[in-house]
Amino acid sequence: MPNGVAPVIRAAGLRKVYGSTVAVDDVSFEVAPGEAFGLLGPNGAGKSTTMRMLGAVSARSGGSLEILGRDPDRQGPEIRAQLGVVPQLDNLDTELSARENLIVYGRYFGLPHAVVAARADELLGFAQLEDKAKAAIDDLSGGMKRRLTIARALINEPRILLLDEPTTGLDPQARHILWDRLFRLKEQGTTLVLTTHYMDEAEQLCDRLIVVDHGRIMAEGTPAGLIREHSTREVLEVRFGSERNAEAAVALADLGERVEPLPDRVLVYAENGEHVLAEVLRRGWDPVTSLVRRSSLEDVFLRLTGRSLIE
Amino acid sequence: MTVLPGSRSERRESKGAPAPGARSRRLGLWYVLEHHIRDLRSYGFVTVAQAVGTPFLSWLAFGVGVGALVQAGTGGAGVGGVPYLAFVLPALMCGLTLQVWAEDAMFGTLLGVMWRRTFIAMRAAPLTVPQIAGGFVASIALRAGITAILYALVAWLAGAFSSPWAWASVLAALLGAAAFGLPLGAYAARIERDTGQFALVNRFIVIPLTLFSGTMFPLEVLPIWLQPIGWISPLWHASELARATAYGPTGPGWLYLVHVVVLLAAIVVGWVLVVRGLRRRLEK
Ligand SMILES: Nc1ncnc2c1ncn2[C@@H]1O[C@H](COP(=O)(O)OP(=O)(O)OP(=O)(O)O)[C@@H](O)[C@H]1O
Numbered sequence: 001m002p003n004g005v006a007p008v009i010r011a012a013g014l015r016k017v018y019g020s021t022v023a024v025d026d027v028s029f030e031v032a033p034g035e036a037f038g039l040l041g042p043n044g045a046g047k048s049t050t051m052r053m054l055g056a057v058s059a060r061s062g063g064s065l066e067i068l069g070r071d072p073d074r075q076g077p078e079i080r081a082q083l084g085v086v087p088q089l090d091n092l093d094t095e096l097s098a099r100e101n102l103i104v105y106g107r108y109f110g111l112p113h114a115v116v117a118a119r120a121d122e123l124l125g126f127a128q129l130e131d132k133a134k135a136a137i138d139d140l141s142g143g144m145k146r147r148l149t150i151a152r153a154l155i156n157e158p159r160i161l162l163l164d165e166p167t168t169g170l171d172p173q174a175r176h177i178l179w180d181r182l183f184r185l186k187e188q189g190t191t192l193v194l195t196t197h198y199m200d201e202a203e204q205l206c207d208r209l210i211v212v213d214h215g216r217i218m219a220e221g222t223p224a225g226l227i228r229e230h231s232t233r234e235v236l237e238v239r240f241g242s243e244r245n246a247e248a249a250v251a252l253a254d255l256g257e258r259v260e261p262l263p264d265r266v267l268v269y270a271e272n273g274e275h276v277l278a279e280v281l282r283r284g285w286d287p288v289t290s291l292v293r294r295s296s297l298e299d300v301f302l303r304l305t306g307r308s309l310i311e
Numbered sequence: 312m313t314v315l316p317g318s319r320s321e322r323r324e325s326k327g328a329p330a331p332g333a334r335s336r337r338l339g340l341w342y343v344l345e346h347h348i349r350d351l352r353s354y355g356f357v358t359v360a361q362a363v364g365t366p367f368l369s370w371l372a373f374g375v376g377v378g379a380l381v382q383a384g385t386g387g388a389g390v391g392g393v394p395y396l397a398f399v400l401p402a403l404m405c406g407l408t409l410q411v412w413a414e415d416a417m418f419g420t421l422l423g424v425m426w427r428r429t430f431i432a433m434r435a436a437p438l439t440v441p442q443i444a445g446g447f448v449a450s451i452a453l454r455a456g457i458t459a460i461l462y463a464l465v466a467w468l469a470g471a472f473s474s475p476w477a478w479a480s481v482l483a484a485l486l487g488a489a490a491f492g493l494p495l496g497a498y499a500a501r502i503e504r505d506t507g508q509f510a511l512v513n514r515f516i517v518i519p520l521t522l523f524s525g526t527m528f529p530l531e532v533l534p535i536w537l538q539p540i541g542w543i544s545p546l547w548h549a550s551e552l553a554r555a556t557a558y559g560p561t562g563p564g565w566l567y568l569v570h571v572v573v574l575l576a577a578i579v580v581g582w583v584l585v586v587r588g589l590r591r592r593l594e595k
């Protein structure tokens with residue numbers, strides 16, 4: 001975090017309990033203005049619950065939280081007036097057109113009709129939905145609905161944009177269009193907080209992120225820093241067939257800094273994957289397929305939790 | 312592409328500037344109502360057709376059909392001192408208004424918290440739960456009010472509403488509808504999964520209420536052990552008030568005061584429960 005700048009979000013020991021379920025256990029982080037901050041974690045990690053607390057919708061069960069210098073328990077509406085929220089589940093009004101959705105939402109913030117009308121048209125352009133202005137919500141594709149929801153979240157020119165899994169369920173092309181829009185926002189200085197269980201999304205969009213599991217922070221840092229800290233430069237992926245993978249992992253255990261046997265493949269973590277592959281072949285282990293790649297956040301997550309991000 | 316969170320200066324908080332969201336704090340309820348009115352436009356035709364068509368059908372059934380029978384059976388005296396059609400229309404108006412409110416309360420709530428999740432979207436903006444509930448209830452009152460006014464107009468044209476106070480029967484119908492619809496909305500806010508509860512409510516509450524609330528015959532005609540259904544029924548209290556305003560009171564004045572107090576009490580309790588139910592749903 002840049003020194004000397006007051007954070008726009010300050011969470012310490014944040015906790016949320018539903019009955020006997022501890023959804024968020026102990027989460028602490030700060031977000032600087034203009035930063036793109038990510039929460040990366042598997043299903044049920046507590047990402048959405050954290051986002052609802054950041055959005056001043058859900059009251060925390062413990063810890064302290066400050067959004068834009070205010071306490072969400074006492075000044076929820078003042079905070080929400082300055083946020084843009086893209087929820088995990090779309091909640092557009094299917095009774096209204098795309099443009100009308102933007103207009104009614106803008107009115108919630110007390111903006112005059114003329115202002116919301118002008119912004120709605122501008123944001124439809126931003127979301128590349130000009131020709132869908134009059135379209136019914138049900139006639140939009142999943143990617144278009146997501147873009148419209150992001151446009152809606154921008155109608156009040158928010159200081160912080162909260163995005164809960166902005167691209168889940170979209171095809172690769174739709175995801176790239178969306179990422180491009182988010183990049184533009186970032187360039188213009190909007191603070192972004194987003195959750196995802198896609199490591200590539202986190203690497204693409206986030207300046208800094210926390211890896212969350214079971215409501216706790218497993219690691220925090222920049223994508224590159226986390227990879228450097230928790231993984232090797234390269235990974236060799238070799239497949240020997242499901243019966244032999246475990247056996248191979250034992251036989252090759254000394255080849256890398258770490259060897260991870262997965263049901264369908266063996267991962268060997270090393271600085272130079274090609275060298276390791278040569279040694280594997282020299283030892284007479286002939287893989288069905290082999291691949292050398294750079295380490296990713298997926299590897300960091302596997303290292304920290306022993307599980308894959310996407311099961 | 313120039314307005315996007317670009318020009319920040321206008322937004323910077325300075326001393327003396329209103330707190331963020333100050334307008335929403337004052338006018339949030341109106342913004343919610345504005346949204347619902349946009350939604351209502353697609354029901355406009357249904358609302359008008361129903362409000363105008365139903366009294367016409369009632370006139371055919373109770374004025375020409377059953378009514379002729381009753382008029383003949385009472386030797387032309389009618390019921391409660393008026394022709395049967397005049398007796399039955401104020402109560403049927405209350406019944407239809409109540410049905411419209413019940414339907415909107417039930418489906419509108421489920422749409423808001425579960426199906427379309429529009430209330431959840433509102434709660435992410437600077438709106439509060441009482442504002443969301445208030446705007447929603449106001450929109451139902453609007454549709455129910457249009458229904459009652461059009462119904463009363465048709466009944467008046469049919470000559471069934473004779474008193475100069477007949478216009479107030481619309482208020483009676485709205486009071487009765489709210490006294491039933493608000494608690495129903497509170498119940499709907501607690502539904503986690505739609506398993507056809509509305510059909511049950513309709514079959515086992517709304518229809519029996521219509522049958523035993525002194526709608527089509529005076530409550531006193533029923534054996535005493537069935538009359539308590541009427542006493543607890545908002546529809547009976549509303550119908551008695553609507554009749555009194557439509558063609559003149561037939562009982563002591565204090566009784567009408569009781570009707571008003573019972574309905575207002577149910578409305579107050581219902582409102583508190585609606586806000587509480589929606590809070591549980593939208594602030595978890
Ligand atoms: N309203 C609620 N009532 C009870 N339990 C809840 C509620 N919301 C979330 N939980 C529980 O809290 C835990 C965390 O849920 P949360 O939705 O925050 O996870 P998530 O990281 O967003 O997962 P996903 O990737 O599936 O969206 C889960 O065990 C979930 O069942």
Ligand SMILES: [Mg+2]
Binds near residue numbers: 047048049088164
């Ligand atoms: Mg989630």
